[in-house]
Amino acid sequence: MRLSPPQPSPASGRGSEVTRVQRCHAQHGKSPLPLAGKGWEGAKRRLSSPRRGSPPMSAPARKTAPLSPSDLKDQLRALALEEGFDAFGIADPDAVGDAGTRLRHWVAEERYGDMGWMAETLDRRVHARAMWPEALRVVMLGMNYGPDEDPRTVLAERSLGAISVYARGEDYHDIIKPKLKRLARALLALAGTGDVKVFVDTAPLMEKPLAMAAGLGWQGKHTNLVSRARGSWLFLGAIATTLDLPVDAPMGDHCGQCRACLDACPTAAFPAPYQIDARRCVSYLTIEHKGPIPRDLRPLMGNRIYGCDDCLAACPWNKFAELGREAKLAARDENRAPDLADLATLDDAAFRARFPKSPIKRVGRGRFLRNVLTAIGNSGDPALVASARAHLGDPDALVRGAAVWALSRLLPAAEFATLAAVQAGAEADAEVAAEWTAALEADAPPRT
Ligand code: B12
Numbered sequence: 001m002r003l004s005p006p007q008p009s010p011a012s013g014r015g016s017e018v019t020r021v022q023r024c025h026a027q028h029g030k031s032p033l034p035l036a037g038k039g040w041e042g043a044k045r046r047l048s049s050p051r052r053g054s055p056p057m058s059a060p061a062r063k064t065a066p067l068s069p070s071d072l073k074d075q076l077r078a079l080a081l082e083e084g085f086d087a088f089g090i091a092d093p094d095a096v097g098d099a100g101t102r103l104r105h106w107v108a109e110e111r112y113g114d115m116g117w118m119a120e121t122l123d124r125r126v127h128a129r130a131m132w133p134e135a136l137r138v139v140m141l142g143m144n145y146g147p148d149e150d151p152r153t154v155l156a157e158r159s160l161g162a163i164s165v166y167a168r169g170e171d172y173h174d175i176i177k178p179k180l181k182r183l184a185r186a187l188l189a190l191a192g193t194g195d196v197k198v199f200v201d202t203a204p205l206m207e208k209p210l211a212m213a214a215g216l217g218w219q220g221k222h223t224n225l226v227s228r229a230r231g232s233w234l235f236l237g238a239i240a241t242t243l244d245l246p247v248d249a250p251m252g253d254h255c256g257q258c259r260a261c262l263d264a265c266p267t268a269a270f271p272a273p274y275q276i277d278a279r280r281c282v283s284y285l286t287i288e289h290k291g292p293i294p295r296d297l298r299p300l301m302g303n304r305i306y307g308c309d310d311c312l313a314a315c316p317w318n319k320f321a322e323l324g325r326e327a328k329l330a331a332r333d334e335n336r337a338p339d340l341a342d343l344a345t346l347d348d349a350a351f352r353a354r355f356p357k358s359p360i361k362r363v364g365r366g367r368f369l370r371n372v373l374t375a376i377g378n379s380g381d382p383a384l385v386a387s388a389r390a391h392l393g394d395p396d397a398l399v400r401g402a403a404v405w406a407l408s409r410l411l412p413a414a415e416f417a418t419l420a421a422v423q424a425g426a427e428a429d430a431e432v433a434a435e436w437t438a439a440l441e442a443d444a445p446p447r448t
């Protein structure tokens with residue numbers, strides 16, 4: 001459905017889209033600093049303890065006359081552009097409207113699935129200030145990771161795997177966090193006073209509502225932040241500070257009557273516009289979910305093996321999207337459309353070597369192979385039978401179970417029953433044994 005004509009330039013006074021520069025292959029500054037716990041996996045590890053974040057960085061004394069708050073903000077915006085950020089805005093940490101109440105509702109509905117850290121950190125997450133009571137402002141930053149091709153093209157190639165755009169290059173956490181730290185240090189040096197803390201993804205901070213409050217964009221019906229200038233492809237990061245910087249006007253909703261993202265979801269993960277049930281989201285199922293993927297959702301996942309972009313890619317505001325300029329985030333060729341057969345051969349060492357610096361490494365070989373075998377089961381490609389069969393004796397029960405399901409989808413029913421008669425009885429793991437039983441009992445998909 002068409003929107004009212006989108007306007008590419010933001011209203012004045014809003015959090016600004018930092019002026020475009022050419023895609024730059026220069027690497028900004030030093031190599032990434034190590035993080036204590038990275039990504040959603042890291043979040044789980046770190047947030048299981050009641051940490052409130054690391055101690056703030058404090059300002060060195062300034063020797064020249066202090067800058068006015070608005071000059072400070074202008075200089076910070078310019079530095080953000082130099083660091084490679086594409087969107088910038090400042091919010092009061094309390095300016096998130098009903099987001100806290102909605103988050104409580106989401107947790108009460110248990111839509112977080114395995115992500116128990118969302119519930120454990122709820123009280124801190126609903127109030128940005130609870131993270132750090134002294135914080136007066138949150139500087140919100142967006143980094144464009146616009147792809148160079150439509151990520152949905154590979155979905156039609158059922159013997160290949162679809163990796164979401166965000167995971168085709170290096171891990172954004174490792175790229176953004178050092179940039180935030182450098183920017184935060186620069187802010188302190190300019191101000192000559194104050195404290196700062198930086199966040200990207202893993203802290204109990206509602207980054208999307210804060211980014212909306214800072215004018216970077218709005219939470220679309222797919223629940224992610226949409227930017228009028230970048231569409232759906234923005235990573236978010238935050239610098240909280242005790243400095244009283246001028247805030248930006250919040251961005252209003254520009255979804256209108258559109259519902260393209262809702263209709264695009266392969267697993268019907270949106271119970272209503274602006275609400276996501278993570279338990280049905282392919283991104284959750286392939287990255288966060290630890291056990292076997294629920295049987296009813298497996299056929300809906302197609303060949304998506306790590307994350308999903310369908311709702312993001314469907315957004316008409318992407319017509320303004322440009323190629324991301326951070327070279328490290330660009331897709332590695334081998335991650336655009338990898339052969340499922342090749343991925344199925346990875347042992348632990350080969351898995352780690354295949355995905356250096358990639359967020360994919362975080363899920364571990366077991367979960368990744370589970371995803372690959374699910375895609376193999378959905379491929380309809382008899383040539384992939386051998387790849388699945390090779391995992392019936394895999395040391396990881398999660399992988400064995402996924403191999404059983406894949407074979408139940410690929411083999412003719414009689415052949416699968418013969419295989420089950422030989423193999424199923426020898427299975428010691430109760431969950432894998434249940435896979436055999438369920439596969440034999442299931443309404444068989446069309447088998448060749
Ligand atoms: C948990 C999490 C997930 C979960 C849950 C997804 C989700 N939408 O929350 C899973 C694993 C599924 C996931 C998937 C993805 N994620 Co994620 N994720 C997070 C994380 C860690 C927390 C988000 C959160 O608080 N969720 C809780 C729920 C309740 O939040 P919510 O859905 O936004 O809920 C709001 C709405 O429902 C709204 N609401 C409810 N009713 C109504 C009604 C109206 C009218 C309105 C306006 C709003 C509204 O209010 C709620 C509170 O704000 C953030 C990082 C962070 N610290 O914020 C990254 C983050 C949101 N993820 C990100 C990304 C990139 C992704 C993926 C695109 C990755 C991929 N390609 O696979 C997908 C996108 C899936 C999707 N459609 O959301 C980015 C998004 C950047 C952006 N532009 O928004 C973030 C911000 C990380 C980052 N620093 O860049 N993610």
Ligand code: SF4
Nearest residue numbers: 265281282308310311
């Ligand atoms: S990321 Fe994919 S599965 Fe998740 S809500 Fe969006 S379209 Fe649905």
Ligand code: SF4
Nearest residue numbers: 220221255258261315
């Ligand atoms: S695709 Fe979704 S997020 Fe984008 S404009 Fe339409 S409703 Fe809003």
